[in-house]
Amino acid sequence: xxxxxxxxxxxxxxxxxxxxxxxxxxxxxxxxxxxxxxxxxxxxxxxxxxxxxxxxxxxxxxxxxxxxxxxxxxxxxxxxxxxxxxxxxxxxxxxxxxxxxxxxxxxxxxxxxxxxxxxxxxxxxxxxxxxxxxxxxxxxxxxxxxxxxxxxxxxxxxxxxxxxxxxxxxxxxxxxxxxxxxxxxxxxxxxxxxxxxxxxxxxxxxxxxxxxxxxxxxxxxxxxxxxxxxxxxxxxxxxxxxxxxxxxxxxxxxxxxxxxxxxxxxxxxxxxxxxxxxxxxxxxxxxxxxxxxxxxxxxxxxx
Numbered sequence: 001x002x003x004x005x006x007x008x009x010x011x012x013x014x015x016x017x018x019x020x021x022x023x024x025x026x027x028x029x030x031x032x033x034x035x036x037x038x039x040x041x042x043x044x045x046x047x048x049x050x051x052x053x054x055x056x057x058x059x060x061x062x063x064x065x066x067x068x069x070x071x072x073x074x075x076x077x078x079x080x081x082x083x084x085x086x087x088x089x090x091x092x093x094x095x096x097x098x099x100x101x102x103x104x105x106x107x108x109x110x111x112x113x114x115x116x117x118x119x120x121x122x123x124x125x126x127x128x129x130x131x132x133x134x135x136x137x138x139x140x141x142x143x144x145x146x147x148x149x150x151x152x153x154x155x156x157x158x159x160x161x162x163x164x165x166x167x168x169x170x171x172x173x174x175x176x177x178x179x180x181x182x183x184x185x186x187x188x189x190x191x192x193x194x195x196x197x198x199x200x201x202x203x204x205x206x207x208x209x210x211x212x213x214x215x216x217x218x219x220x221x222x223x224x225x226x227x228x229x230x231x232x233x234x235x236x237x238x239x240x241x242x243x244x245x246x247x248x249x250x251x252x253x254x255x256x257x258x259x260x261x262x263x264x265x266x267x268x269x270x271x272x273x274x275x276x277x278x279x280x281x282x283x284x285x286x287x288x289x290x291x292x293x294x295x296x297x298x299x300x301x302x303x
Contacts, residue, residue: 001022001024001025001028002022003029003062004021004022004070005018005020005021005055006018006068006071007065007068008052009068012049016052017052018050018051018052018054019048019050020038020047021047021078021080023074023075024079025245025248026245026248027248030252032062036054038054040123041123045129046075047075079238080242086135089131089134091130094134095133096117099116103193103194108193109190109193112187112190115186116162116166116186120133120165125168125250126247127247135231135232136228137162139228142281142285143224143279144157146280146281147224147281148220153221154221156202160206160225161228163179163182164206164207164229165210166179170251176207176210179207180204180208183207187199188200205222206225209225210225213226213270213276215278217278223279223282226277226278227277227278227279230286231282233294234277235289235293236289237296267298
């Protein structure tokens with residue numbers, strides 16, 4: 001696999017920018033960028049934006065120079081490309097519009113929404129990014145109409161997804177606990193926007209459901225949140241493979257043998273833990289594909 005760079009041609013911030021991509025490995029791309037001193041904040045879902053002043057230096061470091069059209073074709077063939085539609089849904093403005101739609105008076109809650117979006121845009125994230133948030137919200141919308149729960153319950157479920165990976169330091173359960181604590185911190189001051197103590201308690205509980213993805217059989221709302229968070233597992237094979245490469249890049253510093261062992265343990269736990277999806281509409285949409293994807297990845301890790 002190779003890292004490629006196109007000529008500086010994209011104007012922004014008073015200069016021109018190039019795109020830095022890999023033809024198959026986001027981990028390789030991240031390690032190359034870090035070794036070359038390109039900051040994580042320059043990563044944009046499937047590529048790095050680098051200023052013209054760095055072009056010659058990055059070519060000297062090993063990035064293969066190609067024309068823009070060639071780079072775009074290589075990225076598309078790599079399976080790492082994030083489509084324009086996906087990219088638009090994951091943009092800060094689009095997410096804040098969705099956040100505003102949760103409130104009768106959006107102005108009262110806008111500061112909390114902006115902090116959450118900024119957390120989801122932290123530069124160390126690759127999979128747990130604004131794209132994951134948008135996909136999870138879309139997944140909940142896809143099954144919400146078939147769920148027999150109140151509008152208030154769905155409102156809480158949507159807020160739980162906004163918070164569920166708001167803290168992401170790569171530490172299992174601690175991240176969920178700190179994300180749940182953030183619910184009271186950001187929503188506590190919003191009593192004037194209609195947020196009650198009961199709302200805060202329930203949203204925090206729903207955030208913790210995503211730690212184990214094992215809601216009680218009668219916890220329909222918890223099932224909706226869990227299913228939406230795991231929906232990527234039931235994506236097409238191409239979407240699933242891209243997800244696995246995003247996860248690997250997020251933990252790019254973990255040595256390969258340790259990562260494979262840990263990842264295999266996670267996959268076996270998912271496959272052996274009963275149904276992945278706990279609501280009827282979620283299971284119908286994603287269960288079969290998710291099982292096939294997990295088994296294929298497990299076989300790849302063992303190869």
